[in-house]
Amino acid sequence: MPASSSKSSAKSGKAVCLLSGGLDSSTCLALACRDFECYALSFDYGQRHRIELEAAARVAHALGAKEHRTAKIDLRVFGGSALTSHQLAVPKHRTAQEMSGGIPVTYVPARNTIFLSYALAWAEVLESSDIFIGVNAIDYSGYPDCRPEFIAAFERMANLATKSGVEGRTLVKVHTPLIELSKAGIVKLAAELGVDFSLTHSCYDPTPDGHPCGQCDSCLLRQKGFDEAGLRDPLPYPA
Amino acid sequence: MPASSSKSSAKSGKAVCLLSGGLDSSTCLALACRDFECYALSFDYGQRHRIELEAAARVAHALGAKEHRTAKIDLRVFGGSALTSHQLAVPKHRTAQEMSGGIPVTYVPARNTIFLSYALAWAEVLESSDIFIGVNAIDYSGYPDCRPEFIAAFERMANLATKSGVEGRTLVKVHTPLIELSKAGIVKLAAELGVDFSLTHSCYDPTPDGHPCGQCDSCLLRQKGFDEAGLRDPLPYPA
Numbered sequence: 001m002p003a004s005s006s007k008s009s010a011k012s013g014k015a016v017c018l019l020s021g022g023l024d025s026s027t028c029l030a031l032a033c034r035d036f037e038c039y040a041l042s043f044d045y046g047q048r049h050r051i052e053l054e055a056a057a058r059v060a061h062a063l064g065a066k067e068h069r070t071a072k073i074d075l076r077v078f079g080g081s082a083l084t085s086h087q088l089a090v091p092k093h094r095t096a097q098e099m100s101g102g103i104p105v106t107y108v109p110a111r112n113t114i115f116l117s118y119a120l121a122w123a124e125v126l127e128s129s130d131i132f133i134g135v136n137a138i139d140y141s142g143y144p145d146c147r148p149e150f151i152a153a154f155e156r157m158a159n160l161a162t163k164s165g166v167e168g169r170t171l172v173k174v175h176t177p178l179i180e181l182s183k184a185g186i187v188k189l190a191a192e193l194g195v196d197f198s199l200t201h202s203c204y205d206p207t208p209d210g211h212p213c214g215q216c217d218s219c220l221l222r223q224k225g226f227d228e229a230g231l232r233d234p235l236p237y238p239a
Numbered sequence: 240m241p242a243s244s245s246k247s248s249a250k251s252g253k254a255v256c257l258l259s260g261g262l263d264s265s266t267c268l269a270l271a272c273r274d275f276e277c278y279a280l281s282f283d284y285g286q287r288h289r290i291e292l293e294a295a296a297r298v299a300h301a302l303g304a305k306e307h308r309t310a311k312i313d314l315r316v317f318g319g320s321a322l323t324s325h326q327l328a329v330p331k332h333r334t335a336q337e338m339s340g341g342i343p344v345t346y347v348p349a350r351n352t353i354f355l356s357y358a359l360a361w362a363e364v365l366e367s368s369d370i371f372i373g374v375n376a377i378d379y380s381g382y383p384d385c386r387p388e389f390i391a392a393f394e395r396m397a398n399l400a401t402k403s404g405v406e407g408r409t410l411v412k413v414h415t416p417l418i419e420l421s422k423a424g425i426v427k428l429a430a431e432l433g434v435d436f437s438l439t440h441s442c443y444d445p446t447p448d449g450h451p452c453g454q455c456d457s458c459l460l461r462q463k464g465f466d467e468a469g470l471r472d473p474l475p476y477p478a
Contacts, residue, residue, distance in 0.1 A: 073312045078364045110360035113400045117356045118317075121349035125317045150399040157392035161352045161384045 011037045014128035015175075016119045017065070018042075021055030022202045023195075023222055024178055026063070027186050028134030030193040031177050033063050036130060040065040041119055045108075046076040051210045055201035062196055071118055075108060092205075092215040112145035116154050120172065124162050129172050131158075136178045136186065151176050183225030191231060198234040211236050250276045253367035254414075255358045256304070257281075260294030261441045262434075262461055263417055265302070266425050267373030269432040270416050272302050275369060279304040280358055284347075285315035290449045294440035301435055310357055314347060331444075331454040351384035355393050359411065363401050368411050370397075375417045375425065390415050422464030430470060437473040450475050 015036035017029045032038050040060040042053055053070055060068035112135065119131045135146040144150060151174050158172040178186055190197065202222045203212035212219050214237040226233040254275035256268045271277050279299040281292055292309055299307035351374065358370045374385040383389065390413050397411040417425055429436065441461045442451035451458050453476040465472040 069316055071313045071316045074310045075360065077308055077310045078361045108360075109363035109402075110356055110400055113359060113396070114353065114356040117349055117353040120352060121314065121347075122317045124348035144402060145400045147399065150396070153392075153396035153399045157352070157389070157396045160386065160389040160392045161349055 011035065013037070013130065014039060014066075014123075014126050015130035015132055016041055016123045016126065016128055017132040018115050018119055018134070019056045019060060019065075019068070020134075021052040021057075021059055021200060022134075022218070023183075023190065023197070023200050023225070024134035024136060024186055025056075026059045026134075026195050026200050027190040027193065028132050028178055029059065029065065030063050030190065030195050032130075032132040032175070033065065034193075036132075038063075038065045038132075039122060039126060039128070040068040041115075041122060042068070042070045043115060043118070044070050044072045045111075046074065049201070049204055049206055051206055052201045054210075055199060058199040059195075062199055069122075073114070073118070075111065075114070078109065092213070094217055094220065110145070112143070112150070113154070116158075116174065120158050120162065123172065130175060131172065132175045132177070134178050135176055136181055136183075138180065138182045138185075148176070148179055151179070182228070183221050184228035187225045187229035187231055191229070200235075202235075207238075211238070214238050250274065252276065252369065253278060253305075253362075253365050254369035254371055255280055255362045255365065255367055256371040257354050257358055257373070258295045258299060258304075258307070259373075260291040260296075260298055260439060261373075261457070262422075262429065262436070262439050262464070263373035263375060263425055264295075265298045265373075265434050265439045266429040266432065267371050267417055268298065268304065269302050269429065269434050271369075271371040271414070272304065273432075275371075277302075277304045277371075278361060278365060278367070279307040280354075280361060281307065281309045282354060282357070283309050283311045284350075285313065288440070288443055288445055290445055291440045293449075294438060297438040298434075301438055308361075312353070312357070314350065314353070317348065331452070333456055333459065349384070351382070351389070352393070355397075355413065359397050359401065362411065369414060370411065371414045371416070373417050374415055375420055375422075377419065377421045387415070387418055390418070421467070422460050423467035426464045426468035426470055430468075439474075441474075446477075450477070453477050 012035055015032050016039045017032045019025045019029050019040040019042050029038060029040055042056040044053060057068060116133060123131055137147050155172060155174045202218045204216040204218045205213045207213065212235050223233065251274055254271050255278045256271045258264045258268050258279040258281050268277060268279060281295040283292060296307060355372065362368065362370055376386055394411060394413045441457045443455040443457045444452045446452065451474050462472065
């Protein structure tokens, strides 16, 4: 079903959807838009791949999100990640085996905890009890805060953190519709949902003109996903 | 024991301490400094009482924190609180009964969740497993994210969110040494620890020259605490 056809269907309520502009979060938003009026949330956190924020805006518009906001937050204040520090290099050309060997330097400490906390704040203001995040635990990058047990613990905490928890209203639900999909499965699902891949951005270390490097973990995982799905990625990778 | 005498004792490790510059967080930091090398963390989140950040810096220095950082984060992006919105007025002259009647308009959605998430990020970078927060569940302001069950749930989540959780290293502990104290008990404890009350700031709606209004919930709770403790608050309240 193309995403555009979902815009006319009845929506059950509001949902806050974390959106980086990458393949996973865009697919997650496309899914959420089928059933909810979606409020997409991105973060300007000092990431070296800030260009993903332009992708997020394009994707939110194309998928018919009700609103898209970007919170400017400071994750560089602590350092500790290659994604926010120019003193740490983004690893390139790593094999699948290397990627599976522990937590990489691109891990941003507590990032998903912080992102979900903001989503929780917006959801509370919107009186929404549904949050979507496009994490997946299969072809993920070894980040602890992409695991199902983390999401479940966040959800339990969220229901004690907020007004609705105190007042016994509807419980907060953190939806992770991609969590058990492989990257190839996500590519296929995105294609079914009508996600325009050319609008998305996955690279951790893009060229100055915004093209993907084709060599970082994120590019390599994305390419593997398209290869295994038998689909062509329209992004302009280097030859 | 005055706080200054603690500086020479052996410290068991690093701790991240949330510090607003108010009475509670300053007392909490003074306690933490007895046993830990403390990294104090404040937030510039668009609060109308930004002057508290100057108090936080003064207090961190006076208590001998190893470092004090202020993260600039955007909580106004969602609105929803009198502390961050100039469209909502800070309530004044409320009685204890009125304060106990539900969650007030000064509640900032998910604020402690967001603050603790940042503390968790810094703790991870510092390889610290100890976080201090000066919440209390007795003379608190009716905020859901000040309750013991919230803190316990955050701690469980934190231990699944981070590298140390995955790698089975020391578990994150969220210390809440004030959680069962009354405001009067906190005032007495602060006096014993040598906290200089004149450096702290509690008011939600200070005058342009930085003096406390004496009328908001936070001022009223503070005054009640000093009264019940039989101590004099040195801050320049209006006559």
